[in-house]
Amino acid sequence: MKRQKKSKRDKSASHTFTQGPGSAPKQSKAPPVEEIENEVPIGAILNPLGQLLELQFFHTTVPGLLLRILALCIPYQHHLTRITIRWGIIDCYTIHEINRILPQSQISELYLDDSPLPHRCYALLLIYQTRLKCLSLDRCRLDDDDCIEIASKLVHPYPASKNITTLSMASNMISNTGAGSLATMLRSNRQLRHLNLTGNRISNNGAVAILTSLMHFPLTTDEIVSKRLRTIQYIKLRQEIYSKCFNEVLISSAGVENRSDDRRASRKKPTARLKSVPATSLIKALSEEDAIAKAKMMTTELIGTNNEPFNRDYTFVRDGLLYSNGNLTLCYLNLSYNNLGHPSTVKLVEVMQYQEERRRSELGLVRVVLDGNPLPESSYELQQMQRLFDRTDMTNVIKTVRKSEKISQRIVRR
Structure with missing residues (x-):
């Protein structure tokens, strides 16, 4: 007799009934749905093309394991x-995991507002070379340490x-000691444009220290x-890289010349040939x-220019002492x-007058905010500051900002 092929349904039925006595048939049941206690809500902002621009964590715990998982995906998100x-x-x-993500990503803005740490770990975010340009630590209970x-x-370098x-440390517990450290940093830093210290405990001594830089x-x-050591190190490094680049260029050009000579040798030589010694020497x-x-271009691309803040272009000698021109890159x-008084306004006027005389390629201070300090409503220094701001077209900047705010309010109302 011919055996009949069993269907899948018959096979499953026979498998069920051939089990031993007292054994229940195996069935695939869905796991019970339970509430997830460790749920972490994540907000994502996309552009019209569906590309990820920003990740948001509001009112939640940010576990390090989640950041380790995100670290596997973030390098492929070129628009984040x-x-x-x-x-x-x-x-x-958490800060350690973020610090691991930054060097291998395109992240340029990091906002940790209202997220205080039990230990001082925020400085870990600034150890390695990254693309981070904006760091906001508002209301993070920062102190002078x-x-x-x-x-x-x-501090350079x-x-x-x-x-x-951009560095924002608003509404913290920073006093004159912390402001003094920022003043020391501004002596050599030539990249910081925006410094926000609103709502701290800075008085005249701290403000004058910052303005003096x-x-x-x-x-x-x-x-x-340290300036001389950095200059010597840069010169040595440039010489080493230049010699390597020059040798590579010579080797590559020699290979091209050998190939061209082989091509010329394969061709037939003309019967009459003019002397070409001057031409070849000129070509060489x-x-x-x-x-x-x-080789010089390759060297500059590899190590960059010497961005020394105290080089000859930014220093001068007076009374036998070497002076720096000061920080002209801080704009805001x-x-x-805070707790600023009359001495701070006097020093601010001096700074603005000094920068107005030496303003060339760099803007210098464009906007200074002093609201909420125990200052008189009107004084000679405040009037002088207004005149200096008028000369730098500061009033036009304020007008454009106010117009844009009005336009945005109209759009929101509609």
Whole structure:
């Protein structure tokens, strides 16, 4: 007799009934749905093309394991430039994982507002070379020790001093000691454009220290020695890289010449040939000049220019002392709601007058916010500041900002 092929349904039925006595048939049941206690809500902002721009964590704990998982995906998100953690519960392990993500991503803005740490770990974000340009630590319970740690990582030539342009530490507990560390940082930092210190405990001494770094000041012995060491190290490094690049250019050009000679040899030689000694020597001379120029370009692309803040172009000698021209790159300074008085306004007028005389390629101070300080409603210094702002077209900037705010309010109302 021919065996009949069993269908899948018959096979499953026979498998069920051939089990031993007292054994229940195996059935695939869905797992019970339970409430997830460790749920982490994540907000994502996309552009019209569906590309990820920002990740948001609001009112939640940010576990380090989640960041380790995100670290596997973030390098492939080339449009992700911002991470916001607000009212979050984070620890040093979270900062450590974020610090691992930054070097291999395109993230340029990091907002940790209202997310205080039990230990001082914020400075870990500024150790390595990253693309981070904006760091916001508003209402994070920062004190002077935290400010000193952060400012020490922004001193030239540390990696963070080359890319951080915006630093916000509003509504913290920073006093004159922390402001003094920021003043020391501003002596050599030539990248920071925006500094927000509103709502702290800074008085006249701290404000005057910050403003003093924005005008000419004598260099200390340590600054002069470190400047010379950096210059010598840069010259040595440039010579080493230049020699390697020059040899590579010569080797590559020699290979091209050998291939061209082989092609010429394969062709038939003409019966009559003119002397070409001057032409070949001229070509060799030109090729050497091209090789030197190409090697210099390659060297500059590899190590960059010497961005020394105390070089000859930014220093001068007076009474036997070496002076710096001061920091002319800081454009925005917010010192509102502190404890500033009349001496701060006097120093600010001096700074603005000094920068107005030396303003060339750099803008210098464009906007200073002093609201909420115990200052008189009108004084000679405040009037002088208004005149200086008028000369720098500051009133036009304020008008455009107000117009844009009105337009945005109209759009929201509609």
